[in-house]
Amino acid sequence: MIPTTTRVVTLLERPQRGGDPTPDLFAIEERPIPAVGPDQLLVHNIAMSVDPSMRGRLDVGEKHYTTNFQIGEPLDGSAIGEVLASDSSEIAVGSVVRHRAGWREHAVVDASSVSVVDADAAAVGAWLGVLGQTGFTAWVGLRRIGELHDGDTVFVSAAAGAVGSAAGRFAKLLGAARVVGSAGGSDKVARLVNDLGYDDALDYRAESPRDALPRLAPDGVDVYFDNVGGPHLVAALHNLRIGGRVALCGMISQYSADGRGQDINHLIEAVLRRVTLRGFIVRDHEDMRPEFEKTVAGWLRSGEVEALQTVTDGIEHAVDAFLGMLKGGNVGKALVRLDTSWTV
Numbered sequence: 001m002i003p004t005t006t007r008v009v010t011l012l013e014r015p016q017r018g019g020d021p022t023p024d025l026f027a028i029e030e031r032p033i034p035a036v037g038p039d040q041l042l043v044h045n046i047a048m049s050v051d052p053s054m055r056g057r058l059d060v061g062e063k064h065y066t067t068n069f070q071i072g073e074p075l076d077g078s079a080i081g082e083v084l085a086s087d088s089s090e091i092a093v094g095s096v097v098r099h100r101a102g103w104r105e106h107a108v109v110d111a112s113s114v115s116v117v118d119a120d121a122a123a124v125g126a127w128l129g130v131l132g133q134t135g136f137t138a139w140v141g142l143r144r145i146g147e148l149h150d151g152d153t154v155f156v157s158a159a160a161g162a163v164g165s166a167a168g169r170f171a172k173l174l175g176a177a178r179v180v181g182s183a184g185g186s187d188k189v190a191r192l193v194n195d196l197g198y199d200d201a202l203d204y205r206a207e208s209p210r211d212a213l214p215r216l217a218p219d220g221v222d223v224y225f226d227n228v229g230g231p232h233l234v235a236a237l238h239n240l241r242i243g244g245r246v247a248l249c250g251m252i253s254q255y256s257a258d259g260r261g262q263d264i265n266h267l268i269e270a271v272l273r274r275v276t277l278r279g280f281i282v283r284d285h286e287d288m289r290p291e292f293e294k295t296v297a298g299w300l301r302s303g304e305v306e307a308l309q310t311v312t313d314g315i316e317h318a319v320d321a322f323l324g325m326l327k328g329g330n331v332g333k334a335l336v337r338l339d340t341s342w343t344v
């Protein structure tokens with residue numbers, strides 16, 4: 001039976017400038033499902049992603065990765081779902097597709113905007129995480145932006161998160177000699193070393209990264225994979241080896257900050273150490289996706305990589321999952337399961 005309405009999460013208000021978003025800024029509404037037009041699909045969403053970049057998209061004015069969310073409209077983001085109705089000659093009913101219309105239980109999307117995923121090759125959650133955009137971000141950041149070489153020492157911030165946990169694991173498998181991570185809290189730090197393959201780790205809430213890094217990487221850092229900016233970036237700048245590389249992936253420590261800090265003054269360290277700092281947006285590097293998917297699907301099959309995720313059930317808890325992730329409530333990819341009959 002094809003439904004005619006669906007639950008969506010909408011934005012009621014934007015956060016105060018510089019303030020943290022709160023649950024009252026969002027609402028869950030029942031909305032009509034649009035008719036399926038030419039070359040469109042009706043998708044029943046199984047799972048959706050909550051991402052740090054969505055924090056920037058709540059603001060007015062400053063554009064982060066893509067268009068900002070609109071007041072009164074549903075939010076959007078990566079999701080995976082099963083096709084319930086299709087007007088496409090290419091994508092059949094029953095296919096599992098990845099698309100951009102998350103934050104709702106059903107979506108009508110253009111067939112040309114989705115990718116069909118092989119739900120037998122890996123669980124659907126993996127296609128949003130380690131085998132999806134976050135794993136791909138780690139891959140691009142290490143291989144192309146960080147120019148990882150055999151024997152390198154790599155430092156990763158937000159090391160237990162979606163991108164960070166993938167970056168730590170991939171770095172080792174791609175030949176790094178030593179991989180050091182940073183995360184918030186002693187439990188996460190223990191997991192980095194005991195479960196996630198890091199050689200050593202620091203708890204940035206207990207010790208400043210600038211104090212800890214010289215101890216954990218005494219011979220210096222070749223590649224810093226920056227997910228957080230701020231004091232972590234400063235610490236890395238002071239501990240990079242000559243010719244070191246910084247993959248500027250994201251700066252979550254500044255997404256809610258009222259104004260930016262003064263840390264840019266430390267850039268003289270980049271001069272002295274002949275460092276390359278390179279920012280990137282993963283969608284500019286699609287040419288690398290086939291080698292990424294082939295390699296990481298193999299690592300998943302062999303057990304060298306696991307699809308680490310923190311799953312929250314139900315659209316009514318999607319905002320909690322998002323706000324919790326921004327404060328470090330996740331290990332691995334933060335996902336919301338919208339259809340609990342599926343294993344993610």
Ligand SMILES: NC(=O)c1ccc[n+]([C@@H]2O[C@H](COP(=O)([O-])OP(=O)(O)OC[C@H]3O[C@@H](n4cnc5c(N)ncnc54)[C@H](OP(=O)(O)O)[C@@H]3O)[C@@H](O)[C@H]2O)c1
Pocket residue numbers: 051052053133134137158159160161162163164182183184185188204227228248249250251252253254280281282283325326327328329330332333334
């Ligand atoms: N460039 C691109 O194309 C691209 C693509 C995807 C993601 N990104 C960026 O990659 C980074 C990681 O994204 P993700 O999806 O993997 O998220 P994630 O790491 O799974 O979740 C965010 C993590 O950030 C940490 N965090 C929050 N506030 C912090 C602070 N003030 N200082 C240090 N750590 C803090 C929290 O872990 P703790 O408990 O350790 O604090 C939290 O778990 C983000 O900056 C994101 O914007 C960039």
